[in-house]
Amino acid sequence: MLFKCLMGVVVLGASAFWSAAPVAESEDAGTYSIDSGHSCVLFKVSHLNVSNFYGRFNEVSGTLTIADDPTQSAIEISIPTESIDTNSKDRDDHLKGSDFFNVKEFPTLSFKSSKVEKTGAGFRVTGELSLHGKTKEITFDATHTGHGESGRFGYRTGYEAKFTIQRTDFGMSYLTQMLGDEVTIMVALEAVKG
Amino acid sequence: MADLVVQEVVKTAVIPAAAVWVACAVGSGRKDSIRSLLVGAGLAAGYGVSHSLIAGVPEVPPAESLQWFPLIAGGAWLWSLVVSRVPRGASWIPWMLGAGLVAWALIGRLTYSDPKVEWSWIGGSALLLFALWGPGIKERPASSSVGVLAVVAGVAAGVAILNHSAKISQLGGVLGAGLGAAALLQWWRPNGRVTRDLLRVGQAVMGALVIYLDRYLETPPRELCFLVAAWAVAHLESLPKVRAMSPRRSLVVLTLFAGLLGAVAILFGYLRRQAEPANPYGY
Numbered sequence: 001m002l003f004k005c006l007m008g009v010v011v012l013g014a015s016a017f018w019s020a021a022p023v024a025e026s027e028d029a030g031t032y033s034i035d036s037g038h039s040c041v042l043f044k045v046s047h048l049n050v051s052n053f054y055g056r057f058n059e060v061s062g063t064l065t066i067a068d069d070p071t072q073s074a075i076e077i078s079i080p081t082e083s084i085d086t087n088s089k090d091r092d093d094h095l096k097g098s099d100f101f102n103v104k105e106f107p108t109l110s111f112k113s114s115k116v117e118k119t120g121a122g123f124r125v126t127g128e129l130s131l132h133g134k135t136k137e138i139t140f141d142a143t144h145t146g147h148g149e150s151g152r153f154g155y156r157t158g159y160e161a162k163f164t165i166q167r168t169d170f171g172m173s174y175l176t177q178m179l180g181d182e183v184t185i186m187v188a189l190e191a192v193k194g
Numbered sequence: 195m196a197d198l199v200v201q202e203v204v205k206t207a208v209i210p211a212a213a214v215w216v217a218c219a220v221g222s223g224r225k226d227s228i229r230s231l232l233v234g235a236g237l238a239a240g241y242g243v244s245h246s247l248i249a250g251v252p253e254v255p256p257a258e259s260l261q262w263f264p265l266i267a268g269g270a271w272l273w274s275l276v277v278s279r280v281p282r283g284a285s286w287i288p289w290m291l292g293a294g295l296v297a298w299a300l301i302g303r304l305t306y307s308d309p310k311v312e313w314s315w316i317g318g319s320a321l322l323l324f325a326l327w328g329p330g331i332k333e334r335p336a337s338s339s340v341g342v343l344a345v346v347a348g349v350a351a352g353v354a355i356l357n358h359s360a361k362i363s364q365l366g367g368v369l370g371a372g373l374g375a376a377a378l379l380q381w382w383r384p385n386g387r388v389t390r391d392l393l394r395v396g397q398a399v400m401g402a403l404v405i406y407l408d409r410y411l412e413t414p415p416r417e418l419c420f421l422v423a424a425w426a427v428a429h430l431e432s433l434p435k436v437r438a439m440s441p442r443r444s445l446v447v448l449t450l451f452a453g454l455l456g457a458v459a460i461l462f463g464y465l466r467r468q469a470e471p472a473n474p475y476g477y
Contacts, residue, residue, distance in 0.1 A: 093358040
């Protein structure tokens with residue numbers, strides 16, 4: 001009896017583990033389109049070394065390719081820099097201008113993965129981030145936030161990631177005394193299969 | 195904060211002005227043509243140093259449009275050397291080519307859906323620059339253009355800040371400070387032959403600034419027109435009435451007139467910003 005109970009716990013535990021492990025499931029495998037309306041790209045930057053300021057990009061598009069073998073998975077994201085939103089038109093216009101994003105010359109911020117590895121709790125993604133005319137390799141950890149059939153909304157999956165870049169690495173070196181060099185980017189993606 | 199302000203003033207005003215004055219002092223007692231080359235080199239070098247401190251050291255080829263500015267300053271000085279060897283009647287050809295290069299360097303980096311539109315902008319901008327460069331290209335004994343251009347660069351700085359770019363405003367200030375230093379020297383000892391090369395450098399960078407204000411910062415046409423009109427005041431130097439004035443007087447009169455037109459550009463920009471709703475998002 002005791003043996004059966006122990007076996008039951010082991011089986012329950014294993015099934016719980018596998019339901020939390022995202023890309024190992026064949027039902028999740030496939031190509032997904034990012035749903036801009038239900039995805040968020042936020043950024044955080046220090047202002048005057050006093051507080052942290054948060055802003056966002058209102059549009060994001062791209063694809064997630066999820067394979068049973070995580071190393072075959074891939075992600076491509078494209079964000080129009082024009083979609084930056086900090087709840088102030090004046091500040092948005094300043095950020096869109098030549099002091100920062102220079103959206104007329106560099107209208108897109110993009111990321112393309114080159115390697116995806118499975119880690120204990122999620123994935124480690126390496127790829128090239130292109131911003132302000134510069135491309136740099138970055139690595140960040142991503143976690144799977146959920147997946148499932150959503151009726152007429154289709155089969156969906158979600159991921160989150162948070163990473164830090166130095167804006168001066170991307171040629172955005174103006175006013176670093178006032179606005180921090182380090183920018184934390186938080187991404188929450190919801191993507192629909194097919 | 196006070197340290198930061200001092201640093202920015204040094205980068206924006208002290209370096210370019212000092213570079214022009216040092217070049218002038220080095221050239222003192224030499225032939226006018228040598229002094230002109232030195233003063234032109236002073237402005238190009240001062241602008242290059244300040245630009246690098248404000249906007250970063252330019253890469254070759256430029257990684258972004260702004261990195262063209264110091265290259266244009268240095269290029270205009272070298273171009274001036276070349277052009278001085280071209281026969282007088284044909285000297286407009288390399289300047290026309292130079293105007294085309296400046297327009298192409300900046301406008302060519304933008305994405306246009308129709309190449310015809312892009313080339314129209316490049317061609318139109320090149321013609322405008324060539325027309326505005328006139329007084330700097332021709333040999334003139336008078337020196338009023340330096341004062342006019344110094345004021346126009348200052349106005350460009352004001353227009354840029356009203357169009358959300360502190361960096362372009364600062365770069366306009368750098369040019370204004372360098373040219374302003376030369377204008378003071380001209381007021382003290384007027385000699386138009388000494389500022390020939392400096393004027394060519396200043397006009398090339400000013401041309402790049404005007405294109406940037408229009409194409410990148412989308413400056414409203416009204417403000418841009420008054421800025422260009424202020425620059426065009428330099429052409430009045432060839433009017434008989436102005437030529438009849440003493441060099442000092444013409445420098446002051448034309449500079450003030452350009453400042454008046456420039457003030458209208460800034461006033462339009464200021465009123466436009468005041469009229470903007472505080473929160474157009476309506477949150």
